[in-house]
Amino acid sequence: MIKVEQLTKSFGKHEVLKGITTTVDKGEVVALIGPSGSGKSTFLRCLNLLEKPTSGSITINGQVITDPRADIVRIRQGIGMVFQHFNLFPHLTVIDNITFAPRKVKGVPAEQARLAALELLRRVGLEDKAEMYPARLSGGQKQRVAIARSLAMEPEIMLFDEPTSALDPEMVKEVLNVIRDLAQTGMTMMIVTHEMKFAREAAGTIYFLDQGQLVEKAAPSAFFSSPQSARAKTFLEQVL
Numbered sequence: 001m002i003k004v005e006q007l008t009k010s011f012g013k014h015e016v017l018k019g020i021t022t023t024v025d026k027g028e029v030v031a032l033i034g035p036s037g038s039g040k041s042t043f044l045r046c047l048n049l050l051e052k053p054t055s056g057s058i059t060i061n062g063q064v065i066t067d068p069r070a071d072i073v074r075i076r077q078g079i080g081m082v083f084q085h086f087n088l089f090p091h092l093t094v095i096d097n098i099t100f101a102p103r104k105v106k107g108v109p110a111e112q113a114r115l116a117a118l119e120l121l122r123r124v125g126l127e128d129k130a131e132m133y134p135a136r137l138s139g140g141q142k143q144r145v146a147i148a149r150s151l152a153m154e155p156e157i158m159l160f161d162e163p164t165s166a167l168d169p170e171m172v173k174e175v176l177n178v179i180r181d182l183a184q185t186g187m188t189m190m191i192v193t194h195e196m197k198f199a200r201e202a203a204g205t206i207y208f209l210d211q212g213q214l215v216e217k218a219a220p221s222a223f224f225s226s227p228q229s230a231r232a233k234t235f236l237e238q239v240l
């Protein structure tokens, strides 16, 4: 579903991604881990063209999205992204946050968008919060609304960049459970996370990034029990 070839990204003279090549299958769940500054966020942002790659190519569903002629707006619609900070619209209720893009961007009729949003809220365990404003929700609830809002656009791929890093510890689990459920529906996902236990349990593949390189790519059982590179070993010693 996703094919990345020799992807590089530089900011000025600083080469942040140094030639990443990989493929992600439909339904695959990838956990992206690595030290701070290793390029995890930049990699995710390249996948939905929030950053313009410097060289290399990204193909999604057979479409070369790094082609200058590619329709970026349309491509982004198929890729949901959830950030550390939820970025909900503060002046809209929960349900209006969720229905906003389907109505405005896709032209979904109001009642249909509302029914779909209520179903998504049920999936993330927040059907009783539909008419509330974000300010009245906990961090974990806001993040679950942000996930529902992304799903409302019916993406084929979901990208998560440290979705639980801004949350108090007691709220981490409720968000990870929602992501885990989503993984089980067959959604293709890439998740940057520092939650090693979650990565181990929920991901099918671990990517270990260091200094802009994809140093290791392995099944969780293999990666966590016997990392191949010295860099991954050192990293795991620090975080486990």
Ligand code: ADP
Pocket (backbone or CB within 6 Å): 011, 016, 034, 035, 036, 037, 038, 039, 040, 041, 042, 043
């Ligand atoms: P990670 O998510 O793994 O912590 P990032 O992808 O955020 O790493 O950043 C990788 C490197 O790229 C860091 O050195 C960071 O300072 C640099 N970087 C990221 N975004 C920008 C930007 N917009 N301009 C300049 N440098 C950036």
Ligand code: MG
Pocket (backbone or CB within 6 Å): 040, 041, 042, 161
């Ligand atoms: Mg980051």
